Amino acid sequence: MSNSARDASRHHRGVFIFLVLGLLLLLVVFLSTGMGYIRIAPLAVLKVIFSHLTGNTQLLDGLDKVFPYVIWDVRLPRILTAAIVGCGLSISGVVFQGILLNPLADPYTLGVSAGAAFGAAMALLMEIPLLGVYTVPLFAFAGALLTLLFVLSISSFEGRIASNNLILSGIIVATILSAGISFIKYVADEQVSVIIFWLLGSFNSRTWLDVSLTLGIVTAGGLFCLYFARDLNAMALGDRIAMSLGVHANRTRVALLVAASLIASVCVAVSGIIGFVGLVIPHLMRFVVGSDNRILLPTSALLGGILLLFADTITRAVLPHEIPIGVLTAIIGGPVFCYIFRKNRRVMIHG
Amino acid sequence: MDNPVFNIGGLHFAFGKHTVINGLDLKIDPGHFYGIVGPNGCGKTTLLMLMMGYYRAHEGRIIFDGREISSYSRRHLARKMALVPQDFTINFDFSVREIVMMGRYPYLPRFAAPSREETRQGDTVMEEMGVAALEERSVLALSGGEKQRVVFARALAQDTPLLLLDEATSNMDIHHTLHALDRVARRVRAGKTAIGVFHDLNLAAMYCDRMIFMVEGRVFAHGETEKVLREETIETTFGIKGKIINHPLSTGKQVIFQKESTL
Numbered sequence: 294m295s296n297s298a299r300d301a302s303r304h305h306r307g308v309f310i311f312l313v314l315g316l317l318l319l320l321v322v323f324l325s326t327g328m329g330y331i332r333i334a335p336l337a338v339l340k341v342i343f344s345h346l347t348g349n350t351q352l353l354d355g356l357d358k359v360f361p362y363v364i365w366d367v368r369l370p371r372i373l374t375a376a377i378v379g380c381g382l383s384i385s386g387v388v389f390q391g392i393l394l395n396p397l398a399d400p401y402t403l404g405v406s407a408g409a410a411f412g413a414a415m416a417l418l419m420e421i422p423l424l425g426v427y428t429v430p431l432f433a434f435a436g437a438l439l440t441l442l443f444v445l446s447i448s449s450f451e452g453r454i455a456s457n458n459l460i461l462s463g464i465i466v467a468t469i470l471s472a473g474i475s476f477i478k479y480v481a482d483e484q485v486s487v488i489i490f491w492l493l494g495s496f497n498s499r500t501w502l503d504v505s506l507t508l509g510i511v512t513a514g515g516l517f518c519l520y521f522a523r524d525l526n527a528m529a530l531g532d533r534i535a536m537s538l539g540v541h542a543n544r545t546r547v548a549l550l551v552a553a554s555l556i557a558s559v560c561v562a563v564s565g566i567i568g569f570v571g572l573v574i575p576h577l578m579r580f581v582v583g584s585d586n587r588i589l590l591p592t593s594a595l596l597g598g599i600l601l602l603f604a605d606t607i608t609r610a611v612l613p614h615e616i617p618i619g620v621l622t623a624i625i626g627g628p629v630f631c632y633i634f635r636k637n638r639r640v641m642i643h644g
Numbered sequence: 645m646d647n648p649v650f651n652i653g654g655l656h657f658a659f660g661k662h663t664v665i666n667g668l669d670l671k672i673d674p675g676h677f678y679g680i681v682g683p684n685g686c687g688k689t690t691l692l693m694l695m696m697g698y699y700r701a702h703e704g705r706i707i708f709d710g711r712e713i714s715s716y717s718r719r720h721l722a723r724k725m726a727l728v729p730q731d732f733t734i735n736f737d738f739s740v741r742e743i744v745m746m747g748r749y750p751y752l753p754r755f756a757a758p759s760r761e762e763t764r765q766g767d768t769v770m771e772e773m774g775v776a777a778l779e780e781r782s783v784l785a786l787s788g789g790e791k792q793r794v795v796f797a798r799a800l801a802q803d804t805p806l807l808l809l810d811e812a813t814s815n816m817d818i819h820h821t822l823h824a825l826d827r828v829a830r831r832v833r834a835g836k837t838a839i840g841v842f843h844d845l846n847l848a849a850m851y852c853d854r855m856i857f858m859v860e861g862r863v864f865a866h867g868e869t870e871k872v873l874r875e876e877t878i879e880t881t882f883g884i885k886g887k888i889i890n891h892p893l894s895t896g897k898q899v900i901f902q903k904e905s906t907l
Binding site: 304391394395396520522523526527529530531532533534536537538539540541579583584585587 | 693696697698717718719721722723725726727729732733734735736737738739742743746747749750754755757795798799802808
């Protein structure tokens with residue numbers, strides 16, 4: 294095979310894998326909608342969805358009256374939120390790893406999760422009734438953004454932001470915030486169980502507002518990051534080479550940091566802290582498609598959506614008792630990550 | 645007479661309070677291989693980074709191709725000059741070919757695959773740098789010298805009129821060092837310009853037709869290698885005594901040094 298044919302075939306392979314994962318995601322969404330306490334046949338699921346999309350109520354004739362409610366108002370918002378959050382955390386993970394030049398980075402490296410947790414814990418502790426059920430997500434989001442701004446401001450020096458400084462600042466700030474969270478738990482009394490439950494993450498009782506919020510930010514942020522995916526490739530060789538290849542390394546880094554953190558913040562705000570997705574998914578996907586971020590980013594997004602939805606469906610519909618999704622991803626993701634780490638270490642030492 | 649590639653005047657640059665470039669003037673003419681030499685910390689690399697527009701001058705001017713360097717877009721500059729840095733780290737397993745083809749980024753739309761012609765260009769430079777057999781390998785699995793040859797090939801794939809080399813062969817063995825510099829010299833004979841920072845005076849003397857001696861952020865001596873490579877210059881620049889001899893195997897000059905203890 295000639296080299297240009299090989300280049301082209303690699304390109305096509307990426308597109309092919311993306312399409313396969315896309316179809317798989319649709320399939321998992323569809324199948325999981327029928328699963329749960331009430332089992333619903335695939336045909337009935339299709340009928341309910343199409344009747345909602347087209348407004349044709351005749352499709353519902355002969356179906357149990359509770360089906361449309363279960364599917365459209367209870368399950369789909371939760372399922373779509375889980376899938377979108379999985380996409381978002383994976384996109385954010387790819388970008389953070391690329392920017393920080395560190396395959397061990399994840400969306401929470403800069404303390405976004407600790408900031409969100411702190412914000413949410415504050416809201417839960419004070420029982421602030423500001424915006425009803427949206428008070429906690431809003432506080433979580435604000436906490437995440439303020440943390441990001443703070444980390445950025447303490448790690449920049451003469452207008453430049455070095456990757457090592459970012460990681461260190463993130464760790465420092467996250468540690469301080471963790472102490473703050475511990476203090477809140479300590480003084481929280483009976484609210485402590487609510488705070489702990491929120492911190493463990495859940496997709497329970499999500500609404501269409503959650504879906505549209507996450508969909509909007511993850512899509513916009515994801516497309517923004519994808520636009521800079523090739524620049525991220527060049528930045529893997531360091532700022533000097535990236536600059537010599539025509540990339541504004543510093544400017545691009547700040548823009549991508551903000552976009553990826555925004556995505557991570559909205560994910561944390563609607564679902565709590567779900568670990569390991571943003572760390573493990575990009576690693577898994579690199580084995581399949583390589584390190585070119587133009588392919589890695591969109592395929593990781595889809596794989597993240599599939600796997601997080603899969604995990605959420607297991608805890609929702611398969612396990613006898615629902616366990617928090619954050620715990621489940623850690624139980625599955627932790628060992629997977631250990632395996633990847635062992636496997637990669639050989640290469641890293643050699644390099 | 646062609647317009648100068650660079651016309652640098654009254655250049656100042658500092659890291660915080662530490663002045664690195666201190667009133668530097670320099671003119672670079674096209675079609676020559678320039679070798680910049682000088683003691684550690686005299687500002688060689690910083691000068692190269694200023695020429696590339698990576699750092700912004702605090703004072704003075706850097707006129708590139710008739711215009712102030714900061715007035716160009718990065719993409720435009722990426723089509724005019726390529727850089728081989730002294731060393732670099734990479735933590736992601738890009739293949740050798742992927743790295744080399746990054747040299748075509750400045751010419752391609754963001755999501756375009758390289759054309760057949762460009763792929764062939766990639767093949768050529770990989771063969772030139774002796775990394776063609778490694779093309780499918782991950783860069784993480786390469787030795788330091790191999791990595792440097794890959795990054796060198798990437799700069800050649802950029803096919804720019806100007807090449808900036810910052811200790812570009814520091815990790816290569818002598819065979820690959822000579823081979824890589826030969827490839828640069830060949831391009832200079834074809835009309836391109838190269839500016840290299842060298843630690844090895846004799847490599848610079850062998851390949852560069854012009855040399856620039858830097859001391860404490862200024863140009864101390866600058867001109868044709870034959871004229872400027874002198875025992876007094878070396879003594880003032882590096883504080884050591886050396887003897888200039890004619891190259892026994894070819895044309896040009898070389899420097900012979902002595903062990904310090906026998907001085």
